[in-house]
Amino acid sequence: MLVEHARSLAGIADASHAEYGPGGTPVISLLSCSLQDQTIAVDFTPGSLLATLYGSPRSIERTACSYGLAPEVQSIAGAHGMRIAATDGTGEVRAIERVDHPFFVGTLYQPQLSSSRGAPHPVFVGLIDAALAASILA
Amino acid sequence: MRPLVVTVLMDLPPDTHYHAATIAALRHASEHAAIPIEIRVVPTDRIGDVDRLARDQAVVVGPGSPYRDPEAVHAAIRVARERGVPLVGT
Numbered sequence: 001m002l003v004e005h006a007r008s009l010a011g012i013a014d015a016s017h018a019e020y021g022p023g024g025t026p027v028i029s030l031l032s033c034s035l036q037d038q039t040i041a042v043d044f045t046p047g048s049l050l051a052t053l054y055g056s057p058r059s060i061e062r063t064a065c066s067y068g069l070a071p072e073v074q075s076i077a078g079a080h081g082m083r084i085a086a087t088d089g090t091g092e093v094r095a096i097e098r099v100d101h102p103f104f105v106g107t108l109y110q111p112q113l114s115s116s117r118g119a120p121h122p123v124f125v126g127l128i129d130a131a132l133a134a135s136i137l138a
Numbered sequence: 139m140r141p142l143v144v145t146v147l148m149d150l151p152p153d154t155h156y157h158a159a160t161i162a163a164l165r166h167a168s169e170h171a172a173i174p175i176e177i178r179v180v181p182t183d184r185i186g187d188v189d190r191l192a193r194d195q196a197v198v199v200g201p202g203s204p205y206r207d208p209e210a211v212h213a214a215i216r217v218a219r220e221r222g223v224p225l226v227g228t
Contacts, residue, residue: 104224104225113227115162121166131196
């Protein structure tokens, strides 16, 4: 999502993802500290869609990410219609969302790993609610 | 009511933990909200015509990168962004 955002809207035509090898301007790069199979605390931006969905300023999330937004381009996550929706304890971007879209959410953690039948994850509940709303409007 | 179509772009096979967890999380949310959904898992090298995704009610960009066809994933994300299709990428 951030590569598409960088290329289409942030004017970084050769934006790339380091996982696919060298070349271009890597906007997604290897984290200095891999978050593979980690649990992290994420803090939501007040007023963000995620803050509303969670109904809480902070959540503990599981992550399997070894890659994140490159430090040099962190600013693009809060520009061109994108908003930083969550950060972690180091201040790095952990979730993004578009301000001009009914539901356009990217997480650098894996909400599906902490969903259960009795406690469905707010991100997926939000997605299904938005899907219903979009289908009614269509 | 007719089920909402949720397309999941994901290369990981069904017997992997992340694939199963993604499908399960969608089912949990669907049951919780009492909104029936039809989940269509599409490997990234089978996305084909991305305009078709604009007719879906939601798109999930699943875990498991590197994707087989990252350019097709970018095209799909762009369509969802431009056409207002609810999307989550994890």
